Amino acid sequence: MSRMAGRVGRSEGPWPWLAAGSVALSLLLLLALLTLLAVRGLGHFWPAPLALVTLEDGQRLAGRAVHEESVPGGEARERLYFTGNRDLAGDIWTWVPVAEIASRAFPEELVVLERRRWGAFLGRLVALEGEAGRREGQAAWPALQARLAELEALRGERDRLREAVVTPLVRRLERGPDAAAEAELARANARIRELQADMAGDTLVLESVDGRRLTQPLEEVLRALRPNAMSPVDKLATWGREVWRFLSEGPRAANSAGGVWPAIFGTVLMVLLMSVVVTPFGVLAGIYLNEVAHQGRFTHLVRIAVRNLAGVPSIVYGVFGLGVFVYGIGGTLDEWFFAESLPSPTFGTGGLLWASLTLALLTLPVVIVATEEGLARVPDHQREGALALGATRVEMLTRVVLPMTAPAMLTGMILAVARAAGEVAPLMLVGVAKLAPQVPVDGDFPYLHLDRKFMHLGYHIYDLAFHGGDVQAAMPLVYATALLLVLVILVLNLTAIFLRHHLRARHGALPRH
Amino acid sequence: MIDPLPPRPDPGRQRWRHGRDRLATLLISAGGVGVVAAVLAIGVFLAVEVVPLFLESRHGIDWRGLWLPQSVEGHALPQHRWQPEPLAPGEPAHYGMAPLAWGTLKAACWALLFAVPLALGAAIHSALYMPRRLRARLKPTLELMEAMPGVVIGFVAGLVLAPYVERHLAGALALPVILPAGILLAGGLRTTLPARLRRRLAPGWAGIWLMPWLAALAALVLWGSPWLEEALFAGDLRGWLEATLGLDYAARNAMIVGIAMGFAVIPGIYALAEDALSGVPGSLGEGAQALGATRWQTLCRVVLPAASPGIFSAVMIGAGRAVGETMIVLMASGNTALMTLNPLEGLRSMSATIAIELPEAAAGGTHYRLLILAALALFAFTFLVNTLAELVRTRLRHRYRRLEGTA
Numbered sequence: 001m002s003r004m005a006g007r008v009g010r011s012e013g014p015w016p017w018l019a020a021g022s023v024a025l026s027l028l029l030l031l032a033l034l035t036l037l038a039v040r041g042l043g044h045f046w047p048a049p050l051a052l053v054t055l056e057d058g059q060r061l062a063g064r065a066v067h068e069e070s071v072p073g074g075e076a077r078e079r080l081y082f083t084g085n086r087d088l089a090g091d092i093w094t095w096v097p098v099a100e101i102a103s104r105a106f107p108e109e110l111v112v113l114e115r116r117r118w119g120a121f122l123g124r125l126v127a128l129e130g131e132a133g134r135r136e137g138q139a140a141w142p143a144l145q146a147r148l149a150e151l152e153a154l155r156g157e158r159d160r161l162r163e164a165v166v167t168p169l170v171r172r173l174e175r176g177p178d179a180a181a182e183a184e185l186a187r188a189n190a191r192i193r194e195l196q197a198d199m200a201g202d203t204l205v206l207e208s209v210d211g212r213r214l215t216q217p218l219e220e221v222l223r224a225l226r227p228n229a230m231s232p233v234d235k236l237a238t239w240g241r242e243v244w245r246f247l248s249e250g251p252r253a254a255n256s257a258g259g260v261w262p263a264i265f266g267t268v269l270m271v272l273l274m275s276v277v278v279t280p281f282g283v284l285a286g287i288y289l290n291e292v293a294h295q296g297r298f299t300h301l302v303r304i305a306v307r308n309l310a311g312v313p314s315i316v317y318g319v320f321g322l323g324v325f326v327y328g329i330g331g332t333l334d335e336w337f338f339a340e341s342l343p344s345p346t347f348g349t350g351g352l353l354w355a356s357l358t359l360a361l362l363t364l365p366v367v368i369v370a371t372e373e374g375l376a377r378v379p380d381h382q383r384e385g386a387l388a389l390g391a392t393r394v395e396m397l398t399r400v401v402l403p404m405t406a407p408a409m410l411t412g413m414i415l416a417v418a419r420a421a422g423e424v425a426p427l428m429l430v431g432v433a434k435l436a437p438q439v440p441v442d443g444d445f446p447y448l449h450l451d452r453k454f455m456h457l458g459y460h461i462y463d464l465a466f467h468g469g470d471v472q473a474a475m476p477l478v479y480a481t482a483l484l485l486v487l488v489i490l491v492l493n494l495t496a497i498f499l500r501h502h503l504r505a506r507h508g509a510l511p512r513h
Numbered sequence: 514m515i516d517p518l519p520p521r522p523d524p525g526r527q528r529w530r531h532g533r534d535r536l537a538t539l540l541i542s543a544g545g546v547g548v549v550a551a552v553l554a555i556g557v558f559l560a561v562e563v564v565p566l567f568l569e570s571r572h573g574i575d576w577r578g579l580w581l582p583q584s585v586e587g588h589a590l591p592q593h594r595w596q597p598e599p600l601a602p603g604e605p606a607h608y609g610m611a612p613l614a615w616g617t618l619k620a621a622c623w624a625l626l627f628a629v630p631l632a633l634g635a636a637i638h639s640a641l642y643m644p645r646r647l648r649a650r651l652k653p654t655l656e657l658m659e660a661m662p663g664v665v666i667g668f669v670a671g672l673v674l675a676p677y678v679e680r681h682l683a684g685a686l687a688l689p690v691i692l693p694a695g696i697l698l699a700g701g702l703r704t705t706l707p708a709r710l711r712r713r714l715a716p717g718w719a720g721i722w723l724m725p726w727l728a729a730l731a732a733l734v735l736w737g738s739p740w741l742e743e744a745l746f747a748g749d750l751r752g753w754l755e756a757t758l759g760l761d762y763a764a765r766n767a768m769i770v771g772i773a774m775g776f777a778v779i780p781g782i783y784a785l786a787e788d789a790l791s792g793v794p795g796s797l798g799e800g801a802q803a804l805g806a807t808r809w810q811t812l813c814r815v816v817l818p819a820a821s822p823g824i825f826s827a828v829m830i831g832a833g834r835a836v837g838e839t840m841i842v843l844m845a846s847g848n849t850a851l852m853t854l855n856p857l858e859g860l861r862s863m864s865a866t867i868a869i870e871l872p873e874a875a876a877g878g879t880h881y882r883l884l885i886l887a888a889l890a891l892f893a894f895t896f897l898v899n900t901l902a903e904l905v906r907t908r909l910r911h912r913y914r915r916l917e918g919t920a
Contacts, residue, residue, distance in 0.1 A: 012807045012808060012809040012810075013809060014697050014700065015809055016638070016641075016642065016700075016716065016808070016809055017696050017697055017699070017700035017719070018634055018693060018696055018697070019634040019635070019637045019638035019641075019642070020634075020638045020642065020696070020716065020719030020720050020723060021634070021692070021693065021696035021719075021723055021727065022630065022631040022632075022633075022634030022635045022638065023634070023635040023638050023639060023643075023651070023719075023720030023723075024696075024719070024720050024721070024723035024724045024726075024727050025631060025692065025727060026631055026632075026635050026655065026658070026779055026783070027651075027654065027720065027721075027724060028724050028727055028728055028731075029776055030654070030655075030657070030658045030661075031724070032728075033661070033665075033666075033669060033776075036669065036673065037665070037669075069680060070680075070739065281544065281548045282548070284541060284544035284545055284548060285544065285545045285548035285549055287541055287545065288541050288542055288544065288545020288546070288548075288549075289545060289549070291541075292538055292541050292542055292545065293542075293545070302549055304900060304903050304904075305553060305896075305900075306549060306552060307899075307903060308895075308896055308899035308900050308903060309552055309553075309555070309896075311830060311833050311834065311837075311895055311896075311898075311899040312555070312837065312891075312892055312895050312896060312899075313836070313837020313838070313839065313864055313891050313892075313895060314837070314839065315837065315839045315864045315867050315868055315888065315891070316555065316559070316837070316888045316891055316892045316895075317555070318867075318868070318871075319559070319867060319871065319884070319885060319888040320555045320558055320559070322871060322872075323558060323562055323876075323885065324554075324558055327876050350872075361551070361552065361555075364548065364552055365552065368548075392530050392531060392533070392534035393534055393538060394533060394534045394537040394538065395530070395534070418660055419660075421662075422660070422661075422662030422663070422664070422665075423662070423663075424662070424663065424664045424839075424840050425663070425839035425840055425843075425864070425868050428868050428872065429867075429868070429871055429872055458662055458664040458665075458840075459664075461664050461665065461668050462664055462667075462668070462840065462843075462844065465668050465671070465672050465844070466671075466844065471672065475672070478668060478672070482664075482665045482668060482669075485662055485664075485665060486661065486662070486665055489660050489661075489662060490657060490660070493656065493657055493660045494653075494657070497653045497656065
């Protein structure tokens with residue numbers, strides 16, 4: 001058809017332009033979606049300037065401008081500020097009519113504190129009180145920075161102790177009395193108490209911009225920033241640190257703050273388990289359908305059926321997983337092996353294993369179809385040549401045909417993984433959890449807990465966006481999570497596309513018949 | 514370096530090789546049959562789980578009761594009502610599947626209404642006008658669009674697009690008129706440009722250079738939405754809609770679902786339609802052009818009729834995907850089980866209902882089995898539609914081959 005490509009004559013009328021416009025519109029939609037996710041998702045971690053806003057009536061507030069919209073039914077516009085200070089103000093958002101703003105300033109001394117309770121504090125730092133005495137004014141900020149770094153180190157040591165020493169010891173003691181372990185545990189606990197004591201003791205004196213004072217125990221403070229005083233390089237460094245925290249930390253404050261590490265881990269683990277199941281079986285079925293089965297009408301029908309299963313809605317697979325895996329097989333396993341813990345189910349409820357199996361079933365057609373396509377691409381004379389040289393069928397398959405098909409199988413597997421990583425609907429039925437801070441792999445026998453529920457990036461998006469308390473506060477995190485998920489899937493798909501392209505190029509060079 | 518007389522193979526080794534071959538073939542067959550059976554078992558499982566619903570009297574369900582309006586306390590006329598958990602203890606539950614089926618079809622129709630023109634237009638443009646190099650880039654890009662997870666599209670539609678459209682309703686409703694007009698305007702303006710610039714803006718690349726123009730136009734319309742509303746509807750479009758057309762407005766409505774789900778099905782329809790169009794043997798189109806037809810006339814009279822089964826199957830597959838899509842509907846539709854024609858009200862689809870309610874439904878109960886019935890309906894529908902599409906496509910491929918053979 002492209003031989004006809006050339007110039008649109010004037011006589012062709014408006015339709016060719018509308019057709020071209022639909023290409024532009026589709027691409028534009030895709031571009032808009034990606035840009036929105038990228039800008040909002042990455043922008044959230046940038047330390048935005050803090051404005052000190054003075055209103056006409058003399059009221060003052062400090063906050064980060066979030067967005068602006070016009071008041072319904074009028075010309076007036078309102079701006080939403082994130083003002084934090086839940087403990088002082090009761091709400092962390094403030095709507096300000098733009099017309100009433102008398103002045104805006106960006107004073108350097110405004111601080112943002114991220115706290116374990118009550119969320120963020122926005123205001124001024126008055127003093128740091130501690131064992132080393134009271135430091136005020138200019139000296140307070142460097143002292144606070146230094147002390148926070150110390151606290152971070154202490155916290156790290158405590159968490160390591162808890163994880164590496166205390167938890168295994170407790171598990172050992174659960175199995176039976178053990179004097180050595182008890183002594184060791186007592187020592188570790190004493191050290192933890194020491195660390196806790198080191199952390200406590202300091203307090204911050206804070207002042208909000210409307211003049212209210214607040215004393216804040218320092219151990220509750222996680223981070224302190226003065227965004228208005230930062231240079232672009234500092235901001236970039238902070239941005240990088242925040243992105244890393246988002247990727248490596250667990251969620252806090254009912255999922256509305258912190259990171260998504262357990263969700264990343266859960267998604268990856270589930271997808272890995274799934275590909276371990278789906279690849280061999282899919283490849284086996286593909287080989288059977290293409291190389292072993294009698295190529296009659298029945299095989300043709302089976303092939304169409306398998307192909308069409310790729311189009312069956314994912315939620316139907318979820319229903320199948322719930323009915324067969326969870327209630328059927330899981331319930332039976334519970335009766336046979338975990339009868340002592342009934343009625344609370346072990347495998348008779350959604351979990352990692354059932355989720356991976358359901359998704360394996362869901363992606364099986366993808367792998368089968370890709371394998372079959374790869375096999376069909378191998379020219380028949382290659383097979384005939386191998387057989388003529390005396391190879392048995394299995395030798396022909398393993399030595400000649402399968403090596404040539406390997407990239408196709410890999411493509412199928414990658415596409416399956418990409419599809420599985422983005423599927424959420426079936427997981428809602430077979431084992432995803434809103435919050436599961438314990439990842440399903442730990443040092444406790446049998447190390448990999450297939451019966452546990454797990455967190456998933458896609459479900460995390462749904463849950464944050466639709467079941468969280470304060471959607472406005474969760475939105476930046478939703479954007480960031482969505483961006484992460486989309487990036488993972490795009491990279492997987494691009495790899496598959498690249499592989500397929502490479503494959504075509506390679507097989508294009510082979511003589512056909 | 515071939516030995517003219519290869520050594521005679523050792524008979525024991527030979528037997529071992531053949532034994533191994535037979536065993537491996539057997540294993541592959543067993544595995545293959547097992548996998549295929551497991552995959553096909555889905556339909557069997559759903560059917561088996563649904564049967565007791567109609568056989569056991571304790572469920573008290575009959576086929577007509579599910580689909581016809583039932584009497585509801587407090588209403589004079591029978592109502593369609595999906596209310597599986599009674600509002601208060603003692604009240605009856607209502608199992609009317611009709612609103613769910615309606616919601617599913619309504620969402621799918623709006624999605625197709627949005628997606629089919631765009632996808633077919635894109636397919637026609639890329640098959641007929643685009644240079645080969647650009648087409649080779651466009652295809653993977655749209656494949657990436659297909660890979661966008663439903664949950665992300667649903668989130669953007671439900672939490673970003675829906676409130677935005679609510680605030681810029683006049684502009685959003687004007688876009689379907691203004692954008693095509695803008696495209697035609699761009700086409701018209703191009704002819705008045707100096708020849709050098711015109712060559713730069715080749716029609717084959719129009720899919721690319723129209724993008725900034727359309728983006729600017731859309732931004733302008735949405736930005737001017739308040740003025741538009743002021744000028745045409747005295748500043749209250751929603752009031753006007755309600756008073757004049759009797760349409761209620763919900764932020765998460767069928768239109769939003771249609772746009773979001775349309776976005777998700779465009780690439781699928783595009784890929785199949787493009788395959789069908791560019792698969793039409795070139796000799797047909799060349800013949801028509803040689804007789805003096807323009808490219809668009811060739812398309813309408815020759816290529817489209819030849820490719821129509823393929824385009825039909827592309828739309829079918831898009832419909833199958835739209836009917837079964839869960840997360841987008843769940844997040845963008847408001848999930849209200851209504852039966853109205855109004856595109857500006859919410860809806861509740863079968864797939865979203867399953868996702869929301871099945872984890873809470875007691876296994877084996879009436880509610881559970883009804884949800885499985887819904888799943889069976891989705892399964893049967895998509896399976897049939899896809900099989901039909903596949904058969905049509907196979908037949909089409911044969912036809913092309915025949916046409917090419919005789920040409």
